[in-house]
Amino acid sequence: MFNQFGRLNVRLSREGRPTTGQVNVPPKRRLILASMALALCACSTVAVWGSMKLARMQNTPRIVEPASNLLPGNPLPASIRCASAFERRFECRTSEDGEVVYLTTDSSAQVILHTSITARHQTIGNVIAAWGAPSSIARFGNALYVYWGQRWVYLFTCRFEPASPIEFIGYGLAASSAAQQKQLPWRGFTDDGHYACADSLHYR
Numbered sequence: 001m002f003n004q005f006g007r008l009n010v011r012l013s014r015e016g017r018p019t020t021g022q023v024n025v026p027p028k029r030r031l032i033l034a035s036m037a038l039a040l041c042a043c044s045t046v047a048v049w050g051s052m053k054l055a056r057m058q059n060t061p062r063i064v065e066p067a068s069n070l071l072p073g074n075p076l077p078a079s080i081r082c083a084s085a086f087e088r089r090f091e092c093r094t095s096e097d098g099e100v101v102y103l104t105t106d107s108s109a110q111v112i113l114h115t116s117i118t119a120r121h122q123t124i125g126n127v128i129a130a131w132g133a134p135s136s137i138a139r140f141g142n143a144l145y146v147y148w149g150q151r152w153v154y155l156f157t158c159r160f161e162p163a164s165p166i167e168f169i170g171y172g173l174a175a176s177s178a179a180q181q182k183q184l185p186w187r188g189f190t191d192d193g194h195y196a197c198a199d200s201l202h203y204r
Contacts, residue, residue: 061121063130064097065169072112072150072172076105089113116170119153125162127153127169136183147183161189 069077076082082090082105092103096117104114119127124146128134131148138145143156151171157164 060126060129063119063122063127063169064099064117066096066101066115066117066171070094070096070101070103070112071115074112075110076103076112082109114170114172116154116168119166119169122166122169123162124153124155124160124164124166127166128162134186137186138182138184140182145183146186 068074076092080092080094080103082092082103089107090105090109092105092109094101094103099118099120102114102116103112105112127146131151134146134148136147138147142158143154144160146153146155150173151169153166154168154170155164155166
């Protein structure tokens with residue numbers, strides 16, 4: 001009796017049928033199953049990445065920028081009044097989505113030379129995430145100008161890091177000529193230990 005069952009088991013194995021304790025999956029089906037597993041893994045990864053990106057976008061304040069007709073090189077809109085003059089230039093202001101826009105014009109108050117806008121609730125990290133890596137930086141103690149070509153931000157910080165709040169976003173040449181001359185290539189959030197502020201000057 002045992003020999004008969006043994007011979008039957010061997011014969012079934014040779015015919016390609018599963019023996020006791022074995023599951024024989026055809027190669028084509030194994031390929032399909034592997035492809036499905038990889039697809040599910042990829043979909044899960046994309047879903048997690050998308051959720052994180054969406055949450056980040058929802059938590060990041062929108063960067064308010066001036067209208068294009070208020071950028072340097074454009075004529076000053078007739079509706080904007082200039083309140084003061086200095087060094088043959090006029091200082092004007094208007095507003096954009098709750099932020100104050102400052103405009104500097106030429107001596108005839110016709111052409112905009114410099115534009116800046118307040119940046120409430122913005123950090124240098126948020127701006128870099130939106131605009132990409134800066135091109136250069138200029139520092140005067142705790143005051144910094146960070147540049148993206150002809151676009152820049154100004155901040156005063158006791159510790160230079162992504163969470164450092166910015167005060168202004170500017171367009172065109174920075175108001176400080178010294179800042180233009182002291183630009184250095186962007187090297188990231190390096191802190192050489194000279195940003196420390198006294199308690200009375202700690203703005204953060």
